Amino acid sequence: MTTKFVEVTLSHKYRETAADGSIAGGPMYYMKNRIVKYSFSPSTFVRLNKNRIPAHIIDKLRILDDEKIWGKDNVIQAIKKHIGEEDTQKYGDTILKSIRKPINLKWMAAIFAIATILSSFGTGSLPQINSISNSLFETFGLNHILTGAVLAVLLGAVIIGGIKRIAKVTSRLVPLMAIVYFIGAIAVIGFNYENIIPSIMAIVGDVFTGSAAVGGFLGGSIAFAFNRGVNRGLFSNEAGQGSAPIAHAAARAHEPVSEGLVALLEPFIDTIIICTLTGLVLLSSGVWNEKLDNQFQDTDLIVFAETYDDKIVEGQTALFEYLSGDNELPLLTGSLNVNNGVIQNQPTI
Known part of the structure; x- marks a missing residue:
């Protein structure tokens, strides 16, 4: 149930609308566009500067320049720890956008x-x-x-x-x-x-x-x-x-x-x-x-007139020779009524 909730919520949130007004969505769309990572790499500090983040805040964040990949919740906590609650409320969204990098999962x-x-x-x-x-x-x-x-x-x-x-x-x-x-x-x-x-x-x-x-x-x-x-x-x-x-x-x-x-x-x-x-x-x-009676319709059966035990050498030999076509064994012929594996009527030989 949790899996269904998550995949449907994400698919609906990150669906796309085409020029003709048709809507398309699904896991492949948020895989392609919406799976991101947060990293304090050297290039992110360049983007922070372009986005007019004060220099003293950038300097405080440089301690995080370790190429580590962060989750969103963890990176927010790290930002609060280094620049304080007040500056996080003021610049937090801009910082997140600057260090956010989509992962290419096309x-x-x-x-x-x-x-x-x-x-x-x-x-x-x-x-x-x-x-x-x-x-x-x-x-x-x-x-x-x-x-x-x-x-x-x-x-x-x-x-x-x-x-x-x-x-x-x-x-x-x-x-x-x-x-x-x-x-x-x-x-x-x-x-x-x-x-x-x-x-x-x-x-x-x-x-x-x-x-x-x-x-x-x-x-x-x-x-x-x-x-x-x-x-x-x-x-x-x-x-x-x-x-x-x-x-x-x-x-x-x-x-x-x-x-x-x-x-x-x-x-x-x-x-x-x-x-x-x-x-x-x-x-x-x-x-x-419930046990149902077996019904054999249009099925050809070969029923031997005698019993051959496959655990006995003589029986094994007789059956092998019969299957190989080297020997004939006496068979029962005619119409047979079989109930639970037992022949009910008197067959002919």
């Missing part, structure tokens, strides 16, 4: 922009389109290519209009999606109301029991679990990826901090509320541990 801005374009395919479109196409195929039998083509046309109609159209569409579509999902989740949870308390107890209780420990052990390490958590968290709320601030930069809000506070709620709604509802839906409905 290369970082370019890398970020390219990485954002690439990541937009991975986290911003492909998984969602895959889920939509799979759902439509399983429910209505619609071809995946047809679904992808329709979504591509709709997406193109939005992004061609630029950042304003993207912000306009998402500002209406995303709340509607969240409301529909929220109502659907509440309906499922309400239908299985008797499982709400056991589900919450399972969520809270398993954190401190063996199942969570076993899950963590199977995950391999704390680092792996942490990595998976960060990945899923980023995917759910987009905090830290840097793409959401690009859209927030086009907002009409005049105060960057207020826009950052609005963005602050997004990770909470996405990760805490929506993900919690999803977990309760899965647990209360019982689908998470």
